[in-house]
């Protein structure tokens with residue numbers, strides 16, 4: 016192993032090959048603290064040429080590679096297995112904005128740019144890069160692409176797959192593919208960039224990308240509302256969508272359990288409403304026109320919803336600070352749950368119309384099987400994505416419950432599948448769901464995926480044990 020370390024040091028410099036246990040520690044443990052791997056080293060290349068040379072060196076020495084961005088993966092995709100032979104290739108030093116083409120509405124960035132840095136660079140030219148995640152200060156564009164990140168504005172702008180026009184990647188044999196085209200129309204054969212989107216580091220290392228920019232929203236109206244049940248939340252979504260049309264930019268739902276944890280664990284969190292409710296929705300309308308009357312429109316929609324008793328209480332943000340405070344409530348749901356303790360998490364998607372049926376069927380089946388459990392559900396209802404997390408109310412009984420994760424998964428995922436949903440809406444498969452997925456994808460689909468992997472990575476050195 017000394018030979019490969021020497022080779023890597025010669026490529027990137029001594030300072031960027033991290034070997035000691037302390038230096039490797041934060042790269043080997045996943046964000047949720049669920050997976051602890053063991054790598055040979057962490058390498059931090061500074062250019063696409065260095066990435067290419069690193070990949071060649073690893074391939075020659077038979078060292079598997081784990082591409083890593085911000086290491087915020089929720090499925091253990093970005094950390095090594097326990098073999099001690101893998102090389103983590105961190106893109107953190109490749110964090111330059113390469114070009115901003117405002118008239119073309121594109122930005123070209125290196126893979127190690129954080130999502131927040133790209134948002135800021137877009138803002139500097141009065142544009143919007145619309146991907147928005149609670150992890151945006153840490154996660155990187157390469158990781159966002161490799162996991163096809165979603166977030167809160169998919170309803171309006173789509174997920175990462177919809178936001179990318181071009182990709183540069185280093186293939187498992189070290190060749191550099193430069194597909195950095197900023198074109199909206201390019202029908203010249205297979206669209207290879209989409210192979211890398213959602214590939215979770217199993218087909219190569221993304222080193223740069225051309226991303227789409229949009230006009231900046233100049234007016235926003237945001238409301239936090241109480242709704243009696245999930246079906247009513249969806250009725251409300253239908254009403255807002257039909258009245259606000261393209262101005263609807265987010266529709267998030269949060270159940271009472273999730274909200275209770277936010278208020279319990281997030282010091283600055285305060286309920287904007289005076290009463291408690293089984294469900295809440297956060298609605299955002301946005302427009303690039305600064306003189307838009309979105310506030311009036313949302314007020315009007317909510318008045319109709321109140322009349323119909325679809326909404327039992329509501330607050331409309333009156334300032335930018337209030338907008339941010341309402342969004343902060345929604346965005347702290349994951350952190351609040353993390354503080355409360357470990358839970359069995361499901362990131363699922365369903366046809367929007369089937370969410371209420373799913374919630375009812377899953378709760379009934381889980382309660383029959385496990386007795387009383389805490390169900391925490393929240394998510395991007397506008398695009399059918401729910402985070403559906405389970406634990407015991409009593410902390411001392413939780414470990415025994417967590418040990419029964421396979422039983423809970425089987426119940427939840429079988430119901431998801433029966434409603435035509437997906438067992439991974441936006442977090443990917445990683446280590447967490449790589450076996451599970453075999454039950455829900457057809458043999459044909461799995462065979463196509465394995466064939467693509469074999470063609471691009473015949474030696475299987477790219478992120479082994481993830482996704483497939």
Ligand SMILES: Cc1cc2nc3c(=O)[nH]c(=O)nc-3n(C[C@H](O)[C@H](O)[C@H](O)COP(=O)(O)OP(=O)(O)OC[C@H]3O[C@@H](n4cnc5c(N)ncnc54)[C@H](O)[C@@H]3O)c2cc1C
Pocket residue numbers: 046081082083084085086087088089092093106126147148149150153154155156157158159160161162163164165166167215216217219220221222349350441442445478481
């Ligand atoms: C608080 C919090 C909130 C989150 N909210 C959301 C959300 O709303 N929606 C959502 O979709 N996700 C969410 N996530 C999950 C996570 O942030 C996203 O999946 C993010 O896109 C991962 O980016 P990253 O740079 O951290 O990637 P990493 O975690 O480092 O890696 C993720 C995967 O991509 C691969 N990879 C990383 N970089 C590259 C590269 N350059 N080339 C090839 N493969 C690569 C890794 O091997 C791994 O398989 C959240 C995470 C946190 C911690």
